Amino acid sequence: xxxxxxxxxxxxxxxxxxxxxxxxxxxxxxxxxxxxxxxxxxxxxxxxxxxxxxxxxxxxxxxxxxxxxxxxxxxxxxxxxxxxxxxxxxxxxxxxxxxxxxxxxxxxxxxxxxxxxxxxxxxxxxxxxxxxxxxxxxxxxxxxxxxxxxxxxxxxxxxxxxxxxxxxxxxxxxxxxxxxxxxxxxxxxxxxxxxxxxxxxxxxxxxxxxxxxxxxxxxxxxxxxxxxxxxxxxxxxxxxxxxxxxxxxxxxxxxxxxxxxxxxxxxxxxxxxxxxxxxxxxxxxxxxxxxxxxxxxxxxxxxxxxxxxxxxxxxxxxxxxxxxxxxxxxxxxxxxxxxxxxxxxxxxxxxxxxxxxxxxxxxxxxxxxxxxxxxxxxxxxxxxxxxxxxxxxxxxxxxxxxxxxxxxxxxxxxxxxxxxxxxxxxxxxxxxxxxxxxxxxxxxxxxxxxxxxxxxxxxxxxxxxxxxxxxxxxxxxxx
Numbered sequence: 001x002x003x004x005x006x007x008x009x010x011x012x013x014x015x016x017x018x019x020x021x022x023x024x025x026x027x028x029x030x031x032x033x034x035x036x037x038x039x040x041x042x043x044x045x046x047x048x049x050x051x052x053x054x055x056x057x058x059x060x061x062x063x064x065x066x067x068x069x070x071x072x073x074x075x076x077x078x079x080x081x082x083x084x085x086x087x088x089x090x091x092x093x094x095x096x097x098x099x100x101x102x103x104x105x106x107x108x109x110x111x112x113x114x115x116x117x118x119x120x121x122x123x124x125x126x127x128x129x130x131x132x133x134x135x136x137x138x139x140x141x142x143x144x145x146x147x148x149x150x151x152x153x154x155x156x157x158x159x160x161x162x163x164x165x166x167x168x169x170x171x172x173x174x175x176x177x178x179x180x181x182x183x184x185x186x187x188x189x190x191x192x193x194x195x196x197x198x199x200x201x202x203x204x205x206x207x208x209x210x211x212x213x214x215x216x217x218x219x220x221x222x223x224x225x226x227x228x229x230x231x232x233x234x235x236x237x238x239x240x241x242x243x244x245x246x247x248x249x250x251x252x253x254x255x256x257x258x259x260x261x262x263x264x265x266x267x268x269x270x271x272x273x274x275x276x277x278x279x280x281x282x283x284x285x286x287x288x289x290x291x292x293x294x295x296x297x298x299x300x301x302x303x304x305x306x307x308x309x310x311x312x313x314x315x316x317x318x319x320x321x322x323x324x325x326x327x328x329x330x331x332x333x334x335x336x337x338x339x340x341x342x343x344x345x346x347x348x349x350x351x352x353x354x355x356x357x358x359x360x361x362x363x364x365x366x367x368x369x370x371x372x373x374x375x376x377x378x379x380x381x382x383x384x385x386x387x388x389x390x391x392x393x394x395x396x397x398x399x400x401x402x403x404x405x406x407x408x409x410x411x412x413x414x415x416x417x418x419x420x421x422x423x424x425x426x427x428x429x430x431x432x433x434x435x436x437x438x439x440x441x442x443x444x445x446x447x448x449x450x451x452x453x454x455x456x457x458x459x460x461x462x463x464x465x466x467x468x469x470x471x472x473x474x475x476x477x478x479x
Contacts, residue, residue, distance in 0.1 A: 273293075
């Protein structure tokens, strides 16, 4: 049934403004009357086939092909629209062409991101701050984490032990996504912030642990194996705001302080809560004006609603063996946040990877008479240095672990290890067995993490002169 449309162009002067248009609410139910002739689908265009699951690699290839096809079609439509307005003046056509180009670029970029990160025409931090660039960085880093089995196991281990961070190898990131490895060294604060966002989204996704946010409110990415290691005395102004790696001995450790993360304020004039305001590590953020009473305070921190974080500071000093002769060891303060609290104790040698930052020091500036900034390292990754870590053999891949476990189940493992010592010396099975026990036994004892007892095994060799006590077996142990 078709309704009669009112005369929209009536010339009756007595008609009011309300009668000059169509009443959309009149007979509204007739628009939803069932029409059997039209309420069905054409069976010739329906697809009744069953589709199985698709692997991630094939899906990414299909999405890339669809994005390229849509990009070509939309660009062709944009050109046709520009040609349609050719009779207008040149300025209007150029303006419309620029607008359509920007709109179609935004449309074809999509959540997956299809821009080239290397083609930037602005400073790096401004380029990273753009929404399209952040989406592309998130996409590439998430693809890197999901495609690497080692990082998947690291995330599962973190969640199984209720931890708040997992490690990412810089060497692996450099080989798979080189542009992100370069940027995390040049602009670490911005890139690591994006990495943490991706880690939170990935861990709380349906594929892993959707309710993990109830256990840990934040997930952090720790960058390890940075290839360049600087000494404390080599840090200069060109290292500022960059990712650095240093090592030293912990000489002092402060207590744990609460640090403001998300702060709420209460206006004492009108008793209204303001916030939350996200605090940074450099300056204190405070409201200037109350939006309710339009007064400039005074404001007081609402301690009940404010969110705090852990803050601790370490002082590390150059190791005695790395100090040049006749020089005084240099030291540097290291800031620990989140789950890095109490990761090292005074007297331990640590390897620190973090952001080298500076802050205004009023005390030194007052004495010097001109502005001077103090420098600190905001730690992202802290590891204790041992003899194994210095030689790079502290990690084993899956194949090496499999061989080690298979060898451990061998009943003749002890004899094989003993006879492999000093192969140029024949016999002396008991002597070689004792030396093998000295090499692989004698684990150090750490009583409640407070008192460490040396667990070295002492071996004394007795024999006639010339039976290879010192030049053979003993020197093998020393090496």
